Structures are given as C-alpha cells and as structure tokens.
Amino acid sequence: MGRKRLITDSYQVVKRREGPVGHSKGELAPELGEEPQPPSVDEAELELLRQFDLAWQYGPCTGITRLQRWHRAEQMGLEPPPEVRQVLQTHPGDPRFQFSLWHLYPL
C-alpha cells in the first residue's frame, strides 16, 4: 500500500514563490513588472451608470429602466447628468446598460 491518500492530493501542488532576500511574508509595495490593465471604455461607462443608479437624489432605481429614471429626474427638474443619457443611447438594447443594477434580482 502506498502512503495514506490525503484529500489535498487532489489539489495541484503550488510552490510558494520566494522573493529576494527572504521577503516572503507578503508585500505591501506593488510588484514590479505587472501593470493593471487599463479599464476598457465599457467598464468606465458601466461604472458611470452604476453611480447614477446609486444616487439617491433621483429616486428609487429598481423596477424601471435607467432611461425612464433619467427622464423622470429631468421632468422633475433634478438635472441628471447628460453623459448618462448619451451612454444609454449609444448602447440601446444591451441589458447591462439599460436595466438597473438590481435587475437580475427578483423584486
């Protein structure tokens, strides 16, 4: 019989990488050699729309599309940012843009 089979045998064996001169406890400074990917344009726009959803001045965000909420805020004179409307109009039909943050969660 071989040695006792441990459950950890089913995991990959990954050796911890040792830094130079024993800095293996954890690094506070960012590692050199790897830059974070520049956020894509889509990500920036989605972030803008998410901030619009979470702004409390324009009323509740669930249950209606972002465009409807933007028009409602404009009619009541709250001056919602026009960039949000432009973003919404450049991506018609894309559910990630048109519907609110909580769209996938029922009620």
Next chain:
Amino acid sequence: MFSEQAAQRAHTLLSPPSANNATFARVPVSSYTNSSQPFRLGERSFSRQYAHIYATRLLQMRPFLVSRAKQRWGGGVQVKKLCELQPGEKCCVVGTLFKAMPLQPSILREISEEHNLLPQPPRSKYIHPDDELVLEDELQRIRLEGDVDASRLVTGTVLAVLGSARDSGKFVVEDHCFAELAPQKPAPPLDTDRFVLLVSGLGLGGGGGESLLGTQLLVDVVTGQLGDEGEQCSAAHVSRVILAGNLLSHNTQSRDSINKAKYLTKKTQAASVEAVRMLDEILLQLSASVPVDVMPGEFDPTNYTLPQQPLHPCMFPLATAYSTLQLVTNPYQATIDGVRFLGTSGQNVSDIFRYSSMEDHLEILEWTLRVRHISPTAPDTL
C-alpha cells in the same frame, strides 16, 4: 325641483292643450375638454413598487411646501433634510407622513399562525389613541411628538413641520402646515345660466324589490318631459350630466357566486348583468338628450384600485349608439365651459374617513384640497 333662482314659473300646467308645443333647445356646450388622460393606464405592470409613487409625490410637493413654510414662519426659517438635523436646533422639515395604526387590518397578522387570530371584523374607524406618527423623507424617518393631532392626519400626506429634534431621537413639533390651495385660474364669464347635474349612487340591481321610480323621474326631469314649461325651460339649462359612481348597488357583488364551486353557479347569472341592462336603458334615455359622463364607482365592473378605468362600451349596446355618452375614468377631470371640474366617486373620502377622526365628509373633501392631493392614502390602504 329647481331652486328659486333657477326656476321660471310659467303656470302652463292647467291650461288647455295648445296646438303648437313649446320646444326648448338645450344650451349647447360651448367648450368641453376632457383632461383625464393622466388617469388612463396604458399597460398594466404589476411589478412596480410603491416606492416610486411616494418618491415622486415628495419630490413634486417639496417646492410648494418650502414656499408655504417660508410664507408662514418667516423667510429665515431653515428647511433641512432629516440627515442634517442637529439636536435642539429649531428648523423645518418636509416629508411624507406615516401613521402606524395597531388596529389597521394587516394581512400578515391575519395569516400568521403564531398569533391564532381570527380575521378582524370590519370597523367603521380604525383610529386608536396609541397611533404614532412618523415623518419620512427621501432617506430617513423620525418619530413625531408634540403639537400635532395624530388622529386627524392620515398616511401619505406631505407636510412641513416646524420644531426641533430631541436627543431621544424624536422630533418635537411646534407647528405644521400643508401645501394649501393652488393658485386658481379665474373662470371666464358666461352668457346664460348653465348647470351641470351630478348624480351618484343610483344603486341599480339592489334586489330589494324597489322600483326605479326615482331614477325614472330624474331622467324625465332632465330630458324635459316633466313639469310645466317653466321647469322644462330650466331643465334645458342643464348642459351636462355626470354620473359619479356607484351605479350598481353592492348587492350585485354577492360573495356566493365567487366562493361557490363552478358546478353550483353554472345556471345562475351574476346579478350585475341584469343591473347593467337596466343601466343601459337609463343611459339610452339620458344620452338621447344631454351629454353624459359615466364614472365607475366602488361596486362597478371595472378594476378595483384607483385610478379606475372607464367601463367598457360593450356593456351598453343601446346607449353607445349616441356619441353624447362618454365613459370616463375615476377620478375624472374636465373643463366644461371654462370651469374646471375634478372629481372622484368617493372612495378616497371614505378611506380617509376610516383612518382619521374627521367626521364630516365635506370637511374631508375640503381637507384634501388643502393637502393638495386627491387621495393621500392611495397606495397604502385604498
């Protein structure tokens, strides 16, 4: 029939029949615009939450209330949001009222088995001395105490309160005000006397065996078939008839046909079918001679929650041949001859009556004008 100013006496009843009959032309409606489009529902979506209604209500009423508060308590009064309140500082807050009523029938309490409660019998008033008032604005809520009469106010009113917050977390109120009456457009002057007849509570299909004499007399007066020539002339001044709800009596809504099994109720017709047939005949006589607007009421076959949609024209096959018949929503708004009419079939007033200590229905109606809202209790209990 007509009051002293309106009627003209002609004393022609006891004279011998004349060869030529006097005919009176009804006053034509010079201008009529139906402005109740906001009350028509396009698509019905049942996934919309009430938070949108309350948020829109508060946002729209806030400017009126701020200007009214400055008018009443001086221009220097500070209007703050609840999140900016400091304890002990006197300021004014604008928000929606919520009244927590222990006697209010709550469906959760009824079906909760741990209380073993029987369903509450319906009472005429649900107020209690222990009712608490809570003021809510967009983000927070705070309990109200002090110089505010909790029994008179109902949930959903938007108001401005003047007072200060205590360390205990409650707000002590010194004074409060509503968004009083809106500025009115002056009514244009009219050349002749014109009357609009408001009819309500016909209660057809009551099943009590009573005859339709009263309703038939009314139709005859309006169409000019009753009374002497003076009164017929006065009847010709009625330019419009508005039937404001409760056309069918509540007996037509018998629960038996709904609760019994289908095989027991197969041969019986709903009582409302017969009542609607009678209503159709009455409307036929009325709309042949005067423009009629029919508003649905509490027991009429349309949706239950406000705004009630117009009755369907297929129910009135005889009367819809006339274009003078108009089936309108409840609440109903129109401009008739330059005078603006806005009315409901009364469900909002009876609802406020149930949840507040005000007794007189006219007083409640005046109060809704002062609050500048047709039915503040609307999504909550109506």
